[in-house]
Amino acid sequence: MRGRHSPLSLRGVTHPNPLDHMPSATEKANSSSRLNPSSWRTVVAPFEKPSTPRAIWQIVNTLVPYAILWVLMARFHSVSWWISIPLAVLAGGFVIRAFIIFHDCGHGSFFKSRKANTIVGFFCGMLTFTPYYHWRWEHNVHHASAGHLDKRGTGDVRTLTVDEYLECGFWARLSYRLERNPFVLFILGPLYLFFIGQRGSSKDASDRERQSVHTMNLAILLMVLVMGSMIGFGTYLFLQFIVMGVAGAAGIWLFYVQHQFEGVYWERGEDWDFAAAALQGSSFYKLPKVFQWFSGNIGFHHVHHLSSRIPNYNLERCHNSDDLFRSVKPITLLSSMKSLTFRLWDEPNRQLVGFKRAREVALERRSEPKQTTENEASTSEQMSGASLIQSAVDKILPHTEGR
Numbered sequence: 282m283r284g285r286h287s288p289l290s291l292r293g294v295t296h297p298n299p300l301d302h303m304p305s306a307t308e309k310a311n312s313s314s315r316l317n318p319s320s321w322r323t324v325v326a327p328f329e330k331p332s333t334p335r336a337i338w339q340i341v342n343t344l345v346p347y348a349i350l351w352v353l354m355a356r357f358h359s360v361s362w363w364i365s366i367p368l369a370v371l372a373g374g375f376v377i378r379a380f381i382i383f384h385d386c387g388h389g390s391f392f393k394s395r396k397a398n399t400i401v402g403f404f405c406g407m408l409t410f411t412p413y414y415h416w417r418w419e420h421n422v423h424h425a426s427a428g429h430l431d432k433r434g435t436g437d438v439r440t441l442t443v444d445e446y447l448e449c450g451f452w453a454r455l456s457y458r459l460e461r462n463p464f465v466l467f468i469l470g471p472l473y474l475f476f477i478g479q480r481g482s483s484k485d486a487s488d489r490e491r492q493s494v495h496t497m498n499l500a501i502l503l504m505v506l507v508m509g510s511m512i513g514f515g516t517y518l519f520l521q522f523i524v525m526g527v528a529g530a531a532g533i534w535l536f537y538v539q540h541q542f543e544g545v546y547w548e549r550g551e552d553w554d555f556a557a558a559a560l561q562g563s564s565f566y567k568l569p570k571v572f573q574w575f576s577g578n579i580g581f582h583h584v585h586h587l588s589s590r591i592p593n594y595n596l597e598r599c600h601n602s603d604d605l606f607r608s609v610k611p612i613t614l615l616s617s618m619k620s621l622t623f624r625l626w627d628e629p630n631r632q633l634v635g636f637k638r639a640r641e642v643a644l645e646r647r648s649e650p651k652q653t654t655e656n657e658a659s660t661s662e663q664m665s666g667a668s669l670i671q672s673a674v675d676k677i678l679p680h681t682e683g684r
Contacts, residue, residue: 321556321605325588328599331393335594339577340401343382347375347408354520355512369520373527374575380409380532381577381593387417388589407500410475410525414493415482424589427540428562430549430626438466438537442626443639447646458636461624466537471529472522531576538617539564539582544610545633547626559586560609565600567611583609 350372358365385391386402399413406413419436426432433440441449441457449457459465482494508517546561548554566580573580581596584606591599600606623633 321587324603324605325584325591325599328595328602329390329588329590330595331390331592332594333392336391336592339378339382339594343375343378344408347372347379350375351508351520355516358512358516358520365520366523369523370527372524373531376409376524376528377531377535377575378577379405380411380528381579383409383411383413384420384577384579385592387413387420390590390592403497403500406497407504409528410497410501411479412482412490412494412497415486415490416479418486418490419483424586427586428546428548428558429553430547430628431553438541440541440626442628443634443642444628446625446636446639447643463621467530467533468526471533472526474533475525475529535566535576535579538566538612538620539579541620541623541633542612542617543619543623543633547631556587559583560605562586565606565609565611566617567613569614572614581606 350368354365354368354372357368382391383402383405386398386405389395389398391401392398402417403413406416423436426435427437430442439457439460446454446457460470480494480498482491486494505514505517505521508521511517540563542564544561545564546558548558560583563582563586564580565583568576568580577593578596579585579593581600584591584596584600585593588599622635624635625633625639627634627638
């Protein structure tokens, strides 16, 4: 997660030319993505206006239940862990929702006031163990480069092409395979990211971004000391581990599916198009209503990537407002499971594939030298035959000329 870009930027994968080879289910989106920016901006503009009452209500219905759950966990852990652990799992759901508030504040879309976004964003960042300014910078890189093969590497799930993977050495391939293992990707990875990874800053970060990491680390330490002194450090850390484990696993899964799905868009250089990348490179994850609520409507990710200025509480209304969005094929909870089989980007075929495809390509390439050798041998035999004929002719021709 490194690199500096403009404030609209993180990363992405699957289809031919964004405007020429879209799936039939997204023909209208394809057509609309060819319009110049002013066309689709007219569609999203009405939904980019934050609502203070809706923002405040979302804070209340997220943070108040979360606080109540912690009170209940503190109260019942001495009675039975069979009560506290399920409460911690539920609390993880509210942390996901708190992260969406944090996320919107980072885009400046949750409140009209920049100051309000910063204050609420910082507080939610503390609850989600994420530094506000540093994360905002890296996440903005993602929005500016999602679906761009030449700009992978910041704020995304690392994705190699088949060729890149085959060019790696043994240890690099093993490392990549471990990264892509579901247990590492959705269990160990999130725990490492939120508890350890977010405690340091990027070497390319500005002074403000670095300072935001240090400030957040102090705020988290203070929160741990207060909570630990109230319910016991061992109890607090155990429950917080469960809360963040649930929230982290679900959060990473959501982010993964939003950019790693069948038919996803990746392009290079000038072929990359912002609107096409938003509509094809970000999924419409149609979740059951209860999951949609806990995830803060982030399943409407195609809308969010087209305009990050739309607050989460307006995403669904924007999606339903125009054929530009309604024509995008949804991914369901069941169909999203197929994303677990995707490991690499097959650039010639413009699709996400598994490691099996890499093995097939490797075998094809190993057979090429053999075929070349056989051809060379055949050519050599032909040349030998030709040499013998030429030799016989040379023996005859001088006599013929003498006559």
